Structures are given as structure tokens and as C-alpha cells.
Amino acid sequence: DAKTTQPPSMDCAEGRAANLPCNHSTISGNEYVYWYRQIHSQGPQYIIHGLKNNETNEMASLIITEDRKSSTLILPHATLRDTAVYYCIRSFGNEKLTFGTGTRLTIIP
Amino acid sequence: SQTIHQWPATLVQPVGSPLSLECTVEGTSNPNLYWYRQAAGRGLQLLFYSVGIGQISSEVPQNLSASRPQDRQFILSSKKLLLSDSGFYLCAWVKVSKGSYNEQFFGPGTRLTVL
Numbered sequence: 001d002a003k004t005t006q007p008p009s010m011d012c013a014e015g016r017a018a019n020l021p022c023n024h025s026t027i028s029g030n031e032y033v034y035w036y037r038q039i040h041s042q043g044p045q046y047i048i049h050g051l052k053n054n055e056t057n058e059m060a061s062l063i064i065t066e067d068r069k070s071s072t073l074i075l076p077h078a079t080l081r082d083t084a085v086y087y088c089i090r091s092f093g094n095e096k097l098t099f100g101t102g103t104r105l106t107i108i109p
Numbered sequence: 110s111q112t113i114h115q116w117p118a119t120l121v122q123p124v125g126s127p128l129s130l131e132c133t134v135e136g137t138s139n140p141n142l143y144w145y146r147q148a149a150g151r152g153l154q155l156l157f158y159s160v161g162i163g164q165i166s167s168e169v170p171q172n173l174s175a176s177r178p179q180d181r182q183f184i185l186s187s188k189k190l191l192l193s194d195s196g197f198y199l200c201a202w203v204k205v206s207k208g209s210y211n212e213q214f215f216g217p218g219t220r221l222t223v224l
Contacts, residue, residue, distance in 0.1 A: 036213075041197075041218070041220075042217065042218070043199050043201070043215025043216055043217060043218050044153070044199075044213075044215050045215070046212040046213065046214075049212075087152070087153075096143060096155050096158050096168070097155070097213060098155065099145075099152045099153035099154075099155075100152050101151065101152040102152060
């Protein structure tokens with residue numbers, strides 16, 4: 001039970017912003033939202049995490065709704081190397097992660 | 110800097126044969142360690158995790174076992190492989206610290222094919 005819901009696949013044009021949604025309507029107050037991505041045949045890579053506030057780092061931005069029931073990962077200028085499966089995960093922080101099936105993002109040239 | 114190693118990178122084994130996959134972490138101490146499996150076209154499934162030497166927690170019933178003989182070494186084993194054991198095995202580590210999130214770092218993985 002991944003406890004989050006994501007669309008199975010999305011396409012995005014190269015150079016455009018990729019917006020990946022995630023539903024976590026039953027998230028508890030002290031659970032974080034984590035995003036990882038997995039490029040084909042590699043281990044997952046951490047992208048970003050957040051609790052309540054929006055977050056931004058060198059890879060992406062994370063927008064969390066005020067009620068915390070959903071979030072959106074934004075890749076501002078998608079490149080072909082961003083083609084991967086993106087996982088949205090809720091976790092208390094230092095425990096095991098439960099990965100769902102994620103969203104397969106394909107960047108179109 | 111920290112690094113995580115897994116070997117072998119690929120492995121083809123007959124049904125009923127034993128298995129030993131090794132994972133080692135460098136550059137940190139007392140990490141939490143994890144074994145995941147990813148079947149073809151599926152998400153990652155947590156198999157085992159360890160918070161210290163000799164401490165193993167199993168997440169799913171199966172014919173696999175794990176051991177942690179040293180602080181930074183995590184081993185996945187089986188006495189007799191099944192066809193359903195085929196998959197991509199990933200080891201991960203986390204440095205536990207109070208009051209802060211803990212990013213998991215994943216190894217390069219071992220692709221196991223059981224024939």
C-alpha cells in the first residue's frame with residue numbers, strides 16, 4: 001500500500017515545465033512528502049521533500065496544497081535526461097519508504 | 110563522501126541454487142540499511158531493513174534472508190532460488206539523525222535472473 005496516488009504516465013515537451021501531481025489525502029500531520037526518481041536500470045535518486053511549505057532546490061520545486069492532501073513536483077525546464085519514473089512517497093523521515101508504481105515521465109524532443 | 114557498492118551487477122542462476130548478494134557502504138557509520146526488490150515493470154518492494162549489526166527486520170514472507178555481519182555490510186541470501194525471485198535488487202542506506210529528514214541513497218543494483 002503506497003498510500004499515494006499518481007498518474008501512471010505523462011509526456012512533456014523538452015524545455016517546458018513538467019508538472020507531476022500526487023494525491024496523499026490521508027497524510028498525517030508529521031509525515032513528509034518525498035519525491036524520488038528512477039532512471040531506467042538505475043537505483044532511485046532523491047529529488048526533494050517537504051512538510052508544509054513549498055520547497056525548491058537545484059533539481060525541482062515542490063508545491064504542497066494548504067490542506068496537504070496533494071502536491072505537485074515541478075521540473076522547470078525538462079530535458080531528455082529527466083525521462084524517468086517519478087515516485088511520490090509519504091514518510092515520517094527516518095524509516096523505510098514505501099514505493100508505489102510512480103509516474104513514468106517521458107520528455108519529448 | 111559516502112558511497113554504496115553492490116555486487117555482482119548481474120547474475121543468472123538456476124532454480125534451486127543458492128544466492129548471496131552483497132552490499133557495502135563507505136564513508137559513514139551506523140547507517141540504516143535496506144534491501145528492495147523490483148520485479149519487471151513494477152515498483153520497489155522493501156524486503157529487509159537493519160538498524161544495526163545483527164538486527165534484521167523482514168517486511169514480506171519469502172525464501173530470502175538477510176544478514177548484517179558488520180556495520181556497513183548487508184547481505185541478501187537464499188538457500189534455494191525460485192523463478193519468482195528474479196528481479197532487480199537494490200540496497201540503500203540512510204544516516205539516521207534526530208530531527209531531520211533522511212534521504213535514502215541507493216546502490217547501482219543487481220539484476221538477478223532465475224532460469
